[in-house]
Amino acid sequence: MILKFKKILSIATFAVGAMSITSVMAHHSTTMFDKDKVSTITGVVKEVQWTNPHVAIFIEGTIKDGDAPTLWLMEMTSPGNLTRGGGWSRNVVKVGDKAVVDFSPLRNGNKGGALKKITLVDTGKFYTADIRAQERANLEETVQK
Amino acid sequence: MNNKFLSVALAMSISFGFLSLAAQAQPSNKPVINPPPTAKDWANLAKLPDWSGVWNPFVTDQDKQAKTNMPPWTPKVNEQIQFQLAEEKAGRPPPLFVDCLPEGMPAWMLITHNAMEVLFTPGRVTMLGESDGNRLRRIYTDGRQHPDDPDPTFHGHSIGKWEGDTLVVDTVGISPQAYIAISEAAGIPNNGDIRVIERIHLVGKDELHDEIEIIAPKVLTKPWKTTRVYFRQRARKFDIVEGVCLEGYFAPRKDKFGNDIFAPIPVDVGGNRIPPQ
Numbered sequence: 145m146i147l148k149f150k151k152i153l154s155i156a157t158f159a160v161g162a163m164s165i166t167s168v169m170a171h172h173s174t175t176m177f178d179k180d181k182v183s184t185i186t187g188v189v190k191e192v193q194w195t196n197p198h199v200a201i202f203i204e205g206t207i208k209d210g211d212a213p214t215l216w217l218m219e220m221t222s223p224g225n226l227t228r229g230g231g232w233s234r235n236v237v238k239v240g241d242k243a244v245v246d247f248s249p250l251r252n253g254n255k256g257g258a259l260k261k262i263t264l265v266d267t268g269k270f271y272t273a274d275i276r277a278q279e280r281a282n283l284e285e286t287v288q289k
Numbered sequence: 290m291n292n293k294f295l296s297v298a299l300a301m302s303i304s305f306g307f308l309s310l311a312a313q314a315q316p317s318n319k320p321v322i323n324p325p326p327t328a329k330d331w332a333n334l335a336k337l338p339d340w341s342g343v344w345n346p347f348v349t350d351q352d353k354q355a356k357t358n359m360p361p362w363t364p365k366v367n368e369q370i371q372f373q374l375a376e377e378k379a380g381r382p383p384p385l386f387v388d389c390l391p392e393g394m395p396a397w398m399l400i401t402h403n404a405m406e407v408l409f410t411p412g413r414v415t416m417l418g419e420s421d422g423n424r425l426r427r428i429y430t431d432g433r434q435h436p437d438d439p440d441p442t443f444h445g446h447s448i449g450k451w452e453g454d455t456l457v458v459d460t461v462g463i464s465p466q467a468y469i470a471i472s473e474a475a476g477i478p479n480n481g482d483i484r485v486i487e488r489i490h491l492v493g494k495d496e497l498h499d500e501i502e503i504i505a506p507k508v509l510t511k512p513w514k515t516t517r518v519y520f521r522q523r524a525r526k527f528d529i530v531e532g533v534c535l536e537g538y539f540a541p542r543k544d545k546f547g548n549d550i551f552a553p554i555p556v557d558v559g560g561n562r563i564p565p566q
Binding site for chain 1: 345347348349377378379380381382383402403404419420472473474494495496520521522523524526527529530531532533534536537540541562563564565566
């Protein structure tokens with residue numbers, strides 16, 4: 145009984161810990177990210193939130209060689225826009241994937257950014273997240289297969 | 290005798306007066322019924338232009354117009370807009386649309402980043418937005434007029450008529466709180482008495498243009514005109530998907546019993562997910 149309680153407690157603690165790395169985002173401008181800068185993080189995908197209105201990927205990795213790995217939040221546009229503009233689907237990036245992410249960092253120095261491109265190390269496949277990449281008709285004729 | 294006659298006449302006239310007042314209080318007409326569509330009504334839809342498919346917005350042009358086609362704001366409103374633009378430029382974008390209330394009219398048409406689809410049924414054109422389950426416009430094309438005093442709503446009361454292949458839409462009854470926005474970070478509540486007139490039509494095969502005129506005397510010195518452009522997609526993989534804005538306020542988690550739940554997550558006043566600390 146006590147063991148069971150401890151197990152529940154540990155799960156609950158994990159859930160709270162996992163929750164603390166997430167928050168909310170609705171329809172807003174993206175100038176909190178510095179579009180003039182591009183940083184690159186290499187690491188492992190820890191969580192994918194394929195949710196509206198903005199998809200997020202959490203990646204643990206390093207920006208400079210020799211740094212200790214840290215957890216970063218990468219923001220994107222909506223599932224529908226990623227599908228049309230970047231050839232995404234829900235499962236193209238999965239927890240555990242090794243990845244390299246190019247991103248525009250938050251201006252305030254926190255560990256977050258606007259994802260520009262994610263490249264999967266094992267396959268070399270890459271996906272971009274530019275909402276403006278869908279600004280023409282009949283995208284299927286040109287979008288990444 | 291005369292007095293009696295007079296008093297009877299007076300009583301009768303008062304009674305008739307009340308009767309006629311009572312008659313006036315009754316509805317003068319039967320309730321207006323929306324008739325069931327006929328086979329001809331359905332067949333007539335085939336004569337309308339083809340707006341099928343998914344329409345995604347020309348965001349780059351929205352951005353451009355925020356610089357080149359500024360609404361004629363009143364001086365007082367212009368001060369607020371200029372402050373918002375400066376804040377956005379400084380990396381502190383004002384959080385206009387971070388509460389998941391509908392963007393409403395006319396902001397939806399002006400600054401959306403998300404696709405929509407348009408449905409024709411007898412007597413109605415319906416616009417359905419992708420992100421937000423609450424983006425929905427009902428445009429009545431059955432010849433009705435606006436109600437005398439419509440309840441204010443985010444999308445207002447819209448009536449439309451076809452002029453050739455152009456749908457002309459007139460919208461009133463918009464909530465005063467609904468924004469006139471030029472970007473996701475710059476805009477002002479219309480503050481009441483707004484009217485929106487749109488001419489929506491195809492340009493070429495796969496572009497939909499919404500020529501918008503906004504009359505908003507509380508915040509604009511004169512009517513403002515702008516055209517917003519949408520691109521057509523037909524690939525099935527680009528079909529509209531469900532997009533519930535409030536989903537962003539939750540994360541998929543397990544409860545203590547192992548059930549799949551949406552767990553609420555803290556709200557950042559600026560509308561951001563909080564990065565790892």
